[in-house]
Every structure is written in structure tokens, then in C-alpha cells.
Amino acid sequence: MAMHAFPGLSEEEASLIDEENRISQDILFRLGSSGLLGPYTGVESAREGLESVRMLARDSVGVASVVLINLSVQFLLYHVIDSTENDLVKLVLNRGVSAVSLTERGGGSDLARNITVRAEETGDGYCLNGEKIFTSNGLYADYFLVLALHGGEPSLFLTGDRSSIRVDPLDLSSFRGAGISRVLYKCAKAVRLGEIKALRTVLQAINLGRLGYTAIGIGIAEGALTDALNYAENRNAFGKSLIEFQGIQWMISDAYSRLETVKALYRQALEKLPNIDPIEAAVLKNEAAYIAQKAAWIDVEIHGGKGLELHSKPERLYRDSRALDIGEGAREVLKSYIASSVARNPSIITR
Numbered sequence: 001m002a003m004h005a006f007p008g009l010s011e012e013e014a015s016l017i018d019e020e021n022r023i024s025q026d027i028l029f030r031l032g033s034s035g036l037l038g039p040y041t042g043v044e045s046a047r048e049g050l051e052s053v054r055m056l057a058r059d060s061v062g063v064a065s066v067v068l069i070n071l072s073v074q075f076l077l078y079h080v081i082d083s084t085e086n087d088l089v090k091l092v093l094n095r096g097v098s099a100v101s102l103t104e105r106g107g108g109s110d111l112a113r114n115i116t117v118r119a120e121e122t123g124d125g126y127c128l129n130g131e132k133i134f135t136s137n138g139l140y141a142d143y144f145l146v147l148a149l150h151g152g153e154p155s156l157f158l159t160g161d162r163s164s165i166r167v168d169p170l171d172l173s174s175f176r177g178a179g180i181s182r183v184l185y186k187c188a189k190a191v192r193l194g195e196i197k198a199l200r201t202v203l204q205a206i207n208l209g210r211l212g213y214t215a216i217g218i219g220i221a222e223g224a225l226t227d228a229l230n231y232a233e234n235r236n237a238f239g240k241s242l243i244e245f246q247g248i249q250w251m252i253s254d255a256y257s258r259l260e261t262v263k264a265l266y267r268q269a270l271e272k273l274p275n276i277d278p279i280e281a282a283v284l285k286n287e288a289a290y291i292a293q294k295a296a297w298i299d300v301e302i303h304g305g306k307g308l309e310l311h312s313k314p315e316r317l318y319r320d321s322r323a324l325d326i327g328e329g330a331r332e333v334l335k336s337y338i339a340s341s342v343a344r345n346p347s348i349i350t351r
């Protein structure tokens, strides 16, 4: 798999992104010029992109998320909606940063019942009005994919009308730098993306997002375990290095073993792209969130008091790992989905 030529981020850059909750123009430019912002139209490029997301998450979850969201929008437009003849879609596939605006204040889990953003026909297109929250990439985006009601039915719209879109970044403790924002659409000119079953399409996008969050979870676990091991080898207590204590060895061993099993299933899922098994995506997302949280906890623990220093790598990854249980579907919602899928088709237990 040919990887992107992104030179990576220094620890200082990653820490500053976390502190400022923003990615600099220079880093965005570097992401674009190394191909990390797309285009993600072929299956191989999507696999490569997800692998880059995994690697970026070892240092900066914010940067990894920016790449993932761009990949998700482009993959959706190209493989699922298949609307590449549209001029605005062509722009999204060729340059810039994109965002997906689905969640509203009423709640993200029960998405269908909480859509209040409306689209009205204007003669030469549509106009979007209303508010979305938790829009990742909102701070940097040129284009927004928006779930809105039209004639009482949910539909997907694409807008690049920045002058009619107000963006207020949210000050979250997790995924800092991911540009997660409240977005206000004030009669933003938009195109409707075909006569599609919007919610079904959204679910397909969410499945890719879940694979992406798996990549981020694995990346966090890899970054945290490497960091923990380095520290444990170099820090002494009671006359020997921390890694010589069995208690520390078992922490590393348990986390590494669990990480390897998640990675094996994740690699199988990558092979199946552009198809995604929704049950597999849900299982992977929950398991990757668990191992990311476990590894980040170990990294803080092994660093002792230093692990709690604000914006340090252990402390940052610890906070970042928490959101993996909420974004792209809360853990409990996914568990219910997995259980009902198994109950509907018990043969998947023995396949």
C-alpha cells in the first residue's frame, strides 16, 4: 500500500494543536500538498487514507479527524451517492476541506426525529436554514454535506455558500483541533444530491466513519503504548527500570494482545472496501474505543504525575480516547444494534 508523503507532526506541533484547539494554515497546506485531503475516489486511495488516519492519530487525533472527515465525504459522494457529474461535487472531490453536518441539539443518536434544518426551493436550487452542532471540520470547511428536511422528508444537500454559513468552534476536551463546530445555515445556497433515501445513505457514511474511528482508536492505542513503553524503559524506581516490574509488563502485554486482535479484524474490514459490513464496523468501533482508552490509561499511569500534565501526549490521548465512545454512534446504541442483528440472524455467531 503506497502511503502519503506527509512528513508527520512534531510533539510540539501536536501539543500546540491541542492547546489552541486549531490546526494552523501551514499544517492544512502540508496535508493538502501531500495528498492527505484527497481525492479519495478509488478504493485503494480510501484504504491508504484510513491507514494515514491511523498513523496521524498516534500524535494528533485532531489532524487525523480532519483527514478522516474529508475522506468520508469524498467516499460517500463518489461510491455511495454517485453524483460526480454535479459541478459542486466535482469541486469537493478536487480540492478543499469538507464537513458532514447531521447532528442537531435535539440529539444525535435518534437522528431521524431531531432534524429541524430545512431546505426550501428557490428556483435555481435550494436554500438551507437552521443550526447543526458537533460538525467536525466545520472550522476549516469550504463545503458542507447537510441532512435537512425538504417537504417533511430528510434529504442530503451540499453547500459551499460560505458567506451564508456561520461557524462557531466548540471548546471540547476531546478531538481538539478537529474543528468541531456549531454551524448556522442562513439561507445557504445548496444543491440536492439526487433523489436518494437520505437516511440510508447517511447510515452508509456512518459505517465508513466507524471504520475511521477504529483507525483513530488503533492509532491512539499504538501511540500511547509506544509512549508508555519508552517511558517504562527509561524511568527507574526501587533500583530498576519500570519495565522490569511484572505489574507494568502485564499492563503492556494485555493491551498489546487486545490491540493485535482488533487490528487483525480491522485489516480484514479494509480488504472488503468499498463494501462495509455494518455489524463488523459497529463491533470494531466499540473494541477500538476500548483498547484506545485502556492504552491511554496505561500511558498516564506509567508516566505517574507527569502523565497528567495538560497537553502532554499521555494526557492528550487519554482525553481524545474518550470521545470514541460517543462520536459516530454512542457505545450503547451500537451494542443494541449488534444484539438485535445477532438476534435477527443467529447464524452469524457460528459463521
Ligand SMILES: Cc1cc2nc3c(=O)[nH]c(=O)nc-3n(C[C@H](O)[C@H](O)[C@H](O)COP(=O)(O)OP(=O)(O)OC[C@H]3O[C@@H](n4cnc5c(N)ncnc54)[C@H](O)[C@@H]3O)c2cc1C
Binding pocket: 069, 100, 101, 102, 103, 105, 106, 107, 108, 109, 110, 133, 134, 135, 136, 137, 174, 175, 180, 323, 326, 327, 328, 329, 330, 331, 332, 333, 336
Ligand atoms: C468527537 C466527535 C465528533 C463528531 N463529529 C460529528 C460530525 O462531524 N457531524 C455530525 O453531524 N455529528 C458529529 N458528532 C456528533 C455525534 O454523532 C453525536 O454526539 C452522537 O451521535 C451522539 O449524539 P448526542 O451527543 O446528541 O447524544 P444523545 O443522542 O443525546 O445520547 C446521549 C447518550 O444517551 C445514551 N443513549 C442514547 N440512545 C441510547 C439507546 N438507544 N440505548 C442506550 N443508551 C442510549 C448514550 O449513552 C449516549 O451517549 C460528533 C461527536 C463527537 C463526540
